[in-house]
Amino acid sequence: MRTAFDLVVVGAGPAGGEAAIAAARAGLATCLVDEGPAPGGQVWRAPRTASARGSGPDADRRGGDDLRARLAASGATILQGAQVWDARPGFTLSIVGPDGASLLSAPRVVLATGATEHVAPFPGWTVPGVFGLAAATTLMKSQGTLPGRRIAVAGQGPLLVAVASKAIALGLRPVVVIDRNGIRDWSRAAPGFARDPAAMARGLGWIGRLAAARVPYRARSEIVGVDGTDTVRGIVVRPLDGGAERRFDVDTLYVGDGLAPADELLRLLGAAQESDPLQGPRAVCDADRRSSVPGLYVAGDGAGIRGAQSAAAAGRIAGLAAARDHGALTDPAFDAASRAPRRKLWRLARFADASCRLMRMPEASLDRIADQTILCRCEDVTAGEFRAAIADGARDLGQAKHFTRLGMGPCQGRMCLHAAAHLMRRETGALGDLRPTPRAPVRPVELGALIGTYDYDDIPVPKAAPL
Amino acid sequence: MAPPEPPSSAPDEGHVVLRVDGVAHRVEAGQSVAAVLLAMGPYILRRSPNRGGARSAFCMMGACQECAIVIDGAIRRACQVEVRAGMEISRRGAGLGTGASKQGNAETTPGTAS
Ligand SMILES: Cc1cc2nc3c(=O)[nH]c(=O)nc-3n(C[C@H](O)[C@H](O)[C@H](O)COP(=O)(O)OP(=O)(O)OC[C@H]3O[C@@H](n4cnc5c(N)ncnc54)[C@H](O)[C@@H]3O)c2cc1C
Numbered sequence A: 001m002r003t004a005f006d007l008v009v010v011g012a013g014p015a016g017g018e019a020a021i022a023a024a025r026a027g028l029a030t031c032l033v034d035e036g037p038a039p040g041g042q043v044w045r046a047p048r049t050a051s052a053r054g055s056g057p058d059a060d061r062r063g064g065d066d067l068r069a070r071l072a073a074s075g076a077t078i079l080q081g082a083q084v085w086d087a088r089p090g091f092t093l094s095i096v097g098p099d100g101a102s103l104l105s106a107p108r109v110v111l112a113t114g115a116t117e118h119v120a121p122f123p124g125w126t127v128p129g130v131f132g133l134a135a136a137t138t139l140m141k142s143q144g145t146l147p148g149r150r151i152a153v154a155g156q157g158p159l160l161v162a163v164a165s166k167a168i169a170l171g172l173r174p175v176v177v178i179d180r181n182g183i184r185d186w187s188r189a190a191p192g193f194a195r196d197p198a199a200m201a202r203g204l205g206w207i208g209r210l211a212a213a214r215v216p217y218r219a220r221s222e223i224v225g226v227d228g229t230d231t232v233r234g235i236v237v238r239p240l241d242g243g244a245e246r247r248f249d250v251d252t253l254y255v256g257d258g259l260a261p262a263d264e265l266l267r268l269l270g271a272a273q274e275s276d277p278l279q280g281p282r283a284v285c286d287a288d289r290r291s292s293v294p295g296l297y298v299a300g301d302g303a304g305i306r307g308a309q310s311a312a313a314a315g316r317i318a319g320l321a322a323a324r325d326h327g328a329l330t331d332p333a334f335d336a337a338s339r340a341p342r343r344k345l346w347r348l349a350r351f352a353d354a355s356c357r358l359m360r361m362p363e364a365s366l367d368r369i370a371d372q373t374i375l376c377r378c379e380d381v382t383a384g385e386f387r388a389a390i391a392d393g394a395r396d397l398g399q400a401k402h403f404t405r406l407g408m409g410p411c412q413g414r415m416c417l418h419a420a421a422h423l424m425r426r427e428t429g430a431l432g433d434l435r436p437t438p439r440a441p442v443r444p445v446e447l448g449a450l451i452g453t454y455d456y457d458d459i460p461v462p463k464a465a466p467l
Numbered sequence B: 001m002a003p004p005e006p007p008s009s010a011p012d013e014g015h016v017v018l019r020v021d022g023v024a025h026r027v028e029a030g031q032s033v034a035a036v037l038l039a040m041g042p043y044i045l046r047r048s049p050n051r052g053g054a055r056s057a058f059c060m061m062g063a064c065q066e067c068a069i070v071i072d073g074a075i076r077r078a079c080q081v082e083v084r085a086g087m088e089i090s091r092r093g094a095g096l097g098t099g100a101s102k103q104g105n106a107e108t109t110p111g112t113a114s
C-alpha cells in the first residue's frame, strides 16, 4: 500500500468524510483512516446485520448512505478497521489495522475524531447491564437490537429522547425515562432547535412517540444508584429539587451525560485548546479550520461538540482549506466552494448551542459523587480513595495517579478523568483542564495486532501498561 | 438464552457458527461479538482485576475496554470485533477476569426472550 499522501484524514464520520471528499476532488492524494468497519462515524453508522438493514432507512441512514456513495466515487484511499495510535509532527501517523501495523506520512492532516460519551459515576455504574446511551445508539444502528427486557433510559439532552423513542420502535418500551432537564429547559431550547427544522421535526416525532406509548417520564431527576452486584435488579432515582427517592425494577439501564471531544491525537500533537462551557475543550482554530499546529486541521465533534450537520460543514471547509494550502485550489475557487458550508455553520450555531446546553451535565451532579462510588473502572479506584489522595497532598491528576492508580488502566482515563478533574478542582481550588498530557498509544492497541498472535499466558496483567 | 444446539453447519450467507465458552452457537452475521454476547446473556463478560467486580461491555465504541475478553486466543475488545465462522470466544478477561463461564450462572440477565 502507498504510505505517503498529500493529506491524511483521521475519522470517517460526517466531518472526516466531507473533508476527504473535498480534498480528493480538488486533486489531493488523500487517505481517510477510520477505526470502524465502514464510513459513517457515530451518527451515520452503517448497518451491519440483515435485521438492522431491514429496519428501513431513516434520516441518519440516508445521510450515511449518501456519504458512503460520494466517498467511494471521490478517489480517496479509504482504510477502515484501522486505528491511528500515534502521531508525530510533520506528520507521521502510526496505524494498526486488518493488515497489521504501518505508517502513513503526509504534510497535512485533518483530525475529525468525533466524540466520546461522559457518564457521571454513581454507585453501581460498573454492574453488568448498565450501558452508555451512546452504546444504545451504536447497537440499534449497526445491529438493529437493544439488549434488555425491562429497560430504563437516563441522562439529558437529545440523545436521551432519541434512544428512548427508538427503543419503542424496536418494541422495547422503557419502564421509565429519567431526564435531568425539565419541560422548561426543553422549551428554552426550542428557538435554537428551530434553526434546523428537519432535526426539530424529528425530535418532536421522538417526543410524540414517547407520549403515545405513555412512557413514565421523570423530569429533573437523576440516578442515585443501581441495586445489584452481578446483574441489575433495579435503579433508585431522585428528584434534583428534593423529594422522595423512587425505586424502579429494571434489568438494564442506558445512561449518558453528554459528549466530550475525542481529543487525544489533537493533544498529542500539541494543538491548543480552550475550555468552552458548551462544547467541552475546544480546539483553537481559524475560520478555515487550521489549528495552532501548521498543517493540522480540525473538524467535527473532536474540535468541540457541535453535532452532525455542523461537523459535515466544518469538515468540508477543512478539506477545502487543506487543498488550498497545498496549492490545488486558487483563492477564488476556495472562497466560492467554502461559502455554502460557512453559511450552514453559522445558521446551525444556535442549534448546536441549544443541544449542547441540554446535554451538559450539571456540575452539582459530580459534586455529589459518593465516596464508595467507583471512579476509575479499570483499577477499581473509588471516589473516597481519590479524595484521600488529595487530602494526602496530591495536587494534580498525575500525582493522584501515582497515589491511587486512577487513570492507569487500559482505558487510559477516558472514562474517569473528566469526573476526577472536577473533584480535584473542587477539593483544591485548582483551575484548568488538569488532564495529564496524553502519550502514545492514544488508542489502546491490541498487542496481538502489533506483534502477531501470542499466548494468553504471555499477556502481562495490564496494570500500568495500556493494552 | 439463545438456543445453543444444534448449530447447522450448512453454509448460510446470513449466519455464522461460533463457540462461546466451548458451546456452539449460530448467530446472525455482521454483529459485533459484544452484541452477540449481550443478546445471549448473562451480561457479565469478565471480572475486574483488582476487586473482582462483575463487568460487561459499557461504551460499545472501543473506549472503555470493559469488553476486552479472549477471542481466538488474544485479548480483544468484543465491541470492535465482528463475528466470524469458527470463532472461539471466552467470557474471560486479562488478569483475574473470570466471567460467566466460571459463575455457575445462578442469576440470569435478560437478553433475547427465553
Ligand atoms: C457513540 C455515539 C453515538 C452517537 N449517536 C448519535 C445519534 O444517534 N444522533 C446524533 O445526532 N448524534 C449522535 N452522536 C453525536 C455525534 O457524534 C455527532 O453528531 C457526529 O457523529 C459528529 O461527527 P464527527 O464526524 O465529528 O465524528 P464521528 O461521527 O464520531 O466520527 C469520528 C470517527 O473517527 C474515528 N476515530 C476516532 N479516533 C480514531 C483513531 N485514533 N483512529 C481511527 N479512527 C478514529 C471513529 O471511529 C469515528 O468513526 C453520537 C456520538 C457518539 C459518541
Ligand code: FES
Residues within 6 Å of the ligand: B034, B056, B057, B058, B059, B060, B061, B062, B063, B064, B065, B066, B067, B068, B077, B078, B079, B080
Ligand atoms: S464496550 Fe467499551 S471498549 Fe468495548
